[in-house]
Amino acid sequence: MRAPGRLAAAQVTPVVADHGEGPVWCPDDGRLRWVDLLAGDVLALDPVTGAVTRRHVAGVVAAIRPRTGGGLVAAVERGFALLTDDTVTLLPEVWSDPTVRMNDGACDPWGRFHCGSMAYDAAPGRAALYRLDPDGTVTTVLTGVTVSNGLAWTPDGGTAYYVDSALGRVDAFDVDRASGELTGRRPVVAVPPEQGVPDGICVDVAGGIWVALWDGGAVHRYTPDGELSVVVDLPVRRPTACAFGGPDHADLYVTTSRQGSPPGDRSPAGALFRARPPVPGFAAHPFAG
Numbered sequence: 282m283r284a285p286g287r288l289a290a291a292q293v294t295p296v297v298a299d300h301g302e303g304p305v306w307c308p309d310d311g312r313l314r315w316v317d318l319l320a321g322d323v324l325a326l327d328p329v330t331g332a333v334t335r336r337h338v339a340g341v342v343a344a345i346r347p348r349t350g351g352g353l354v355a356a357v358e359r360g361f362a363l364l365t366d367d368t369v370t371l372l373p374e375v376w377s378d379p380t381v382r383m384n385d386g387a388c389d390p391w392g393r394f395h396c397g398s399m400a401y402d403a404a405p406g407r408a409a410l411y412r413l414d415p416d417g418t419v420t421t422v423l424t425g426v427t428v429s430n431g432l433a434w435t436p437d438g439g440t441a442y443y444v445d446s447a448l449g450r451v452d453a454f455d456v457d458r459a460s461g462e463l464t465g466r467r468p469v470v471a472v473p474p475e476q477g478v479p480d481g482i483c484v485d486v487a488g489g490i491w492v493a494l495w496d497g498g499a500v501h502r503y504t505p506d507g508e509l510s511v512v513v514d515l516p517v518r519r520p521t522a523c524a525f526g527g528p529d530h531a532d533l534y535v536t537t538s539r540q541g542s543p544p545g546d547r548s549p550a551g552a553l554f555r556a557r558p559p560v561p562g563f564a565a566h567p568f569a570g
């Protein structure tokens with residue numbers, strides 16, 4: 282096995298989030314957006330000026346994606362919301378148990394927003410993966426999940442990668458292009474515990490799988506065969522998610538968390554970072570509703 286290539290990620294914002302998550306490039310206005318999850322805020326970076334803006338959306342906002350008609354779809358604490366530039370429309374709650382919240386999510390190539398949950402104490406098996414269809418229908422896709430996390434589709438849409446962080450791996454599903462159904466779950470990447478916990482993920486144009494490693498201080502790129510090919514080093518312990526951005530989708534943005542940082546911590550945990558990988562990505566699929 283060849284030694285992996287190594288990249289360093291550069292800090293591109295001050296420490297602006299307690300728990301940064303869910304980065305996504307928004308081509309409509311050329312901003313990289315992400316969330317400060319437990320603050321319920323959506324952050325936006327203008328990469329040209331470096332300016333960061335903040336918008337409060339709800340008590341918790343866990344994931345966002347652009348909508349094809351403009352605005353954003355969001356996963357809030359126990360369900361979904363539709364955002365325009367100045368309105369927030371909460372959809373009916375998917376569950377009522379206050380000990381469980383939404384976590385990471387992404388849209389499939391057909392515009393369906395998938396987002397999973399986790400118990401606030403990460404208790405095993407109490408979470409699920411949901412799908413919000415453009416018509417507002419919510420479907421439970423997986424149950425018995427612990428920390429529903431990264432989700433991404435291959436460039437041809439035929440395979441979906443999924444992370445339940447508690448399993449310490451990245452799984453693959455076959456995708457039925459007509460219905461979007463996910464079947465044939467199998468592990469494709471195993472992350473040794475000493476390297477961290479798999480968190481958010483994204484895929485590049487060559488089908489490489491980029492995995493943010495919570496407590497690992499790095500993002501790893503794996504080939505579709507599960508071989509480690511690139512390591513992106515971060516100066517903080519808890520990266521949470523990664524996404525390609527920029528007009529050419531050639532920058533890899535990495536969100537980070539201050540959760541677990543000691544009082545008075547002066548590290549840049551909670552800032553947004555960026556690296557320039559050898560392989561570019563592609564636009565995140567928007568929500569068709």
Ligand SMILES: O=C1O[C@@H](CO)[C@H](O)[C@H]1O
Nearest residue numbers: 384428430446478480495
């Ligand atoms: O994405 C996430 O991962 C966990 C830590 O494993 C964190 O609380 C959640 O937002």
